[in-house]
Structure formats: structure tokens, C-alpha cells
Amino acid sequence: MIIEICDSLALDLQNLTDEEHGALIGLALSRSRGYNFILASKSLLHALISLNDIGALAISTYRKVYSDQVQWKNLLSSFNFRVRVVSSGQQVSIHSEGSVEILQIPLKDILFYKLDDRASLIAENLTDIEFYVRISKSYLDYRKVVIGLCYNEVNGGGHTTKDVVSSHFKNNNGVSLCILDSDFKTPWCEYGDTAKGVIDIIPNFPFARYITTKSREAKNIIPTIILDFFASENKLIRQSVSKIKQLIDDHERNPVKFIDFKKGMRLKTIKTSCQDTNKFWSDSFIKAGLLKACNQSNDCQTIKTCKCSLIDGLGTDLLKCAVKYLEKEKFDFNDIDEYLKSEWIFLCESIIPYIVSPPRKAS
Numbered sequence: 469m470i471i472e473i474c475d476s477l478a479l480d481l482q483n484l485t486d487e488e489h490g491a492l493i494g495l496a497l498s499r500s501r502g503y504n505f506i507l508a509s510k511s512l513l514h515a516l517i518s519l520n521d522i523g524a525l526a527i528s529t530y531r532k533v534y535s536d537q538v539q540w541k542n543l544l545s546s547f548n549f550r551v552r553v554v555s556s557g558q559q560v561s562i563h564s565e566g567s568v569e570i571l572q573i574p575l576k577d578i579l580f581y582k583l584d585d586r587a588s589l590i591a592e593n594l595t596d597i598e599f600y601v602r603i604s605k606s607y608l609d610y611r612k613v614v615i616g617l618c619y620n621e622v623n624g625g626g627h628t629t630k631d632v633v634s635s636h637f638k639n640n641n642g643v644s645l646c647i648l649d650s651d652f653k654t655p656w657c658e659y660g661d662t663a664k665g666v667i668d669i670i671p672n673f674p675f676a677r678y679i680t681t682k683s684r685e686a687k688n689i690i691p692t693i694i695l696d697f698f699a700s701e702n703k704l705i706r707q708s709v710s711k712i713k714q715l716i717d718d719h720e721r722n723p724v725k726f727i728d729f730k731k732g733m734r735l736k737t738i739k740t741s742c743q744d745t746n747k748f749w750s751d752s753f754i755k756a757g758l759l760k761a762c763n764q765s766n767d768c769q770t771i772k773t774c775k776c777s778l779i780d781g782l783g784t785d786l787l788k789c790a791v792k793y794l795e796k797e798k799f800d801f802n803d804i805d806e807y808l809k810s811e812w813i814f815l816c817e818s819i820i821p822y823i824v825s826p827p828r829k830a831s
Contacts, residue, residue, distance in 0.1 A: 471550070506533045649662065650681045712729075714758060715758070
């Protein structure tokens with residue numbers, strides 16, 4: 469994470485309270501541990517280096533920041549989120565400066581809200597977090613950015629994610645970013661219950677942020693080069709992937725963003741009470757040449773009981789397999805399908821500012 473110390477602190481450095489001295493020490497420790505970048509003007513850093521009350525280790529760290537800040541400042545200014553530490557008379561707030569979101573916090577509150585710790589990534593499960601971090605690494609490689617990553621992983625546990633998020637910010641456990649599946653089943657669909665539960669509780673809490681996928685879930689943004697790798701040794705998966713790729717050609721509706729990758733899609737999907745939903749899927753499957761007639765004598769009452777499969781599911785381990793692929797195989801950001809690039813860029817640019825970190829400082 470990126471923490472900027474505002475010049476407003478320089479006005480009263482000689483009259484800081486013990487709490488404020490502790491906050492400056494905590495910020496220095498977060499930099500020396502490789503948790504957070506620290507940015508400040510040269511004049512303020514020079515004043516901090518002269519501040520005997522914060523101790524030798526903190527002074528040494530601020531001296532290190534002074535000497536190596538030039539190396540990182542231009543790069544860090546390109547990220548769209550940072551924390552700004554201001555004088556203790558100001559309020560906690562969040563605002564934008566151009567395309568950069570600024571979380572402003574008074575110096576005296578740094579340790580209380582644990583902003584000297586790593587930022588936390590929260591998702592419905594740990595596999596989701598690992599997937600998002602790995603695609604973020606591929607994006608940094610694509611941009612030729614060499615930088616460390618440091619964060620806390622927090623398992624939301626599926627439908628309990630809102631409770632985990634609530635507990636995290638009620639316990640003042642630092643800055644967090646919750647990454648949620650939208651669960652969109654069509655382009656106009658409402659968020660799923662898990663996403664809505666989180667969105668309802670954190671919009672007005674500045675330390676807890678969230679983003680949602682624009683597609684149904686993380687599985688829907690796995691590039692076809694990875695799907696093809698799995699399909700190469702499994703005939704059933706190969707058939708499903710082939711059908712998925714036929715849907716990708718529908719640039720008007722982009723139905724592949726909303727199919728159920730885990731369970732697959734059945735004919736009952738286009739026999740709902742919503743005519744718009746029926747038309748969306750009917751037109752999509754007709755264009756892809758995948759629509760077929762029902763082979764059952766009795767009309768199915770639910771999608772679960774429907775036996776007419778249009779696309780077979782790829783199973784519950786798909787995302788885990790994608791993570792293993794990204795871990796072991798050389799993956800190039802340029803190999804992403806064109807229809808996925810904007811979403812990958814959105815997710816990566818939203819996540820990266822929370823997890824970038826400096827090298828650990830040797831003692």
C-alpha cells in the first residue's frame with residue numbers, strides 16, 4: 469500500500485503527543501517490514517530525520533525513504549489509491565484527486581485503525597484471492613513494473629463474507645478491499661446475495677472498500693488459452709470449452725460472461741418467467757448454433773431437474789486449476805482474449821494499489 473505523509477504535519481512536529489510519536493514510529497516500522505511505501509516531501513523527511521523522540525530505527529527508516537524515494541515516486545503516482553496522513557486536527561475522509569482516490573487519516577488515528585499494517589484482501593474464498601493476485605502480477609509484468617506485493621488474505625467463507633467484512637472493520641483491522649463475484653446471470657441482473665450483503669454494510673466506511681466483477685464470477689474471466697490447456701487431456705471438458713468459444717463470438721450480447729462455468733447451462737435457462745432473459749439466452753444459443761429441442765416428455769420445473777444440457781459444467785475445481793496454471797506456466801497478459809481485457813485491467817488496477825510493497829529494510 470502507498471502511504472503519503474502530508475506537509476501539514478511539519479507545522480507542529482516539535483509539539484507532538486506520545487500517541488503521534490508512536491504513529492510515526494509505526495509508519496516507519498511498516499516501511500522497514502516491507503508492508504507499505506512511505507512518501508513525503510524532502511523537507512518533511514529532513515524534519516522527521518531530526519526528530520529524536522521517534523528513536524534510532526524510525527530515523528534510520530525515514531533516512532532510507534529520503535534516499536530511495538526518487539526511485540519509486542513516479543511509479544507510485546500512477547496507481548489510483550493511496551492513504552494520506554494529515555495533522556491530527558483534521559478528520560477521516562475519502563476524496564478524489566483526478567483519478568486517484570485518497571483515504572485521509574489524522575496522524576493520531578494511525579495505530580488505532582491499524583493503518584501501519586498490510587492492507588487486507590477479502591474474497592469469498594482464498595482461491596479467489598490467489599487468482600486475482602496472480603492476474604495482477606501478470607499485469608505488472610505486462611507493464612514492465614518490478615515491485616513487491618504484500619497483503620493479508622482474509623477468507624470470506626462464501627455467504628458469510630458480509631459478516632467477515634463487518635467484523636474486520638468493526639475491529640479496526642486496517643484498510644481492506646473486498647473482491648466480490650457479481651453473480652450476474654444476465655447483463656441487467658441484480659447483484660447476488662453475497663455481493664449485496666457486503667455492499668449494504670460498507671459504503672460509508674472509509675477503510676473498507678469493495679469491487680465487483682463485471683462478469684458472473686471469477687471463473688468467467690479465465691482466458692481460453694488456460695481453458696484449452698485443461699481441455700487438451702479431457703474430451704468432455706474439450707467439448708464444453710468448444711461450445712464456450714462459440715459463444716465468445718457473440719460480441720453484441722457477450723453471453724460467455726454470464727454462463728455458469730461450474731454447473732453448465734441447461735435448456736430450462738431459457739424457459740423462465742422473464743421474457744427478456746429467455747430472449748437473451750435463446751438468441752445467444754441460436755447464434756452459436758447450440759440451441760436444441762427438449763428430449764423430455766414432461767416439462768422440467770427447475771433448472772436443477774432439467775436434463776437437456778446445452779453446455780456441460782467445468783466443475784468446482786476450475787479456478788484452482790487456473791491458479792496452478794498461472795503459477796507454473798509462463799503466462800503473457802497479451803494472451804488474454806480481447807473480450808476479457810477491459811475487465812482484467814479494471815480488476816488489476818483496482819487491486820494493485822492495495823498490495824504493492826517496498827523491499828524489506830535490513831536491520
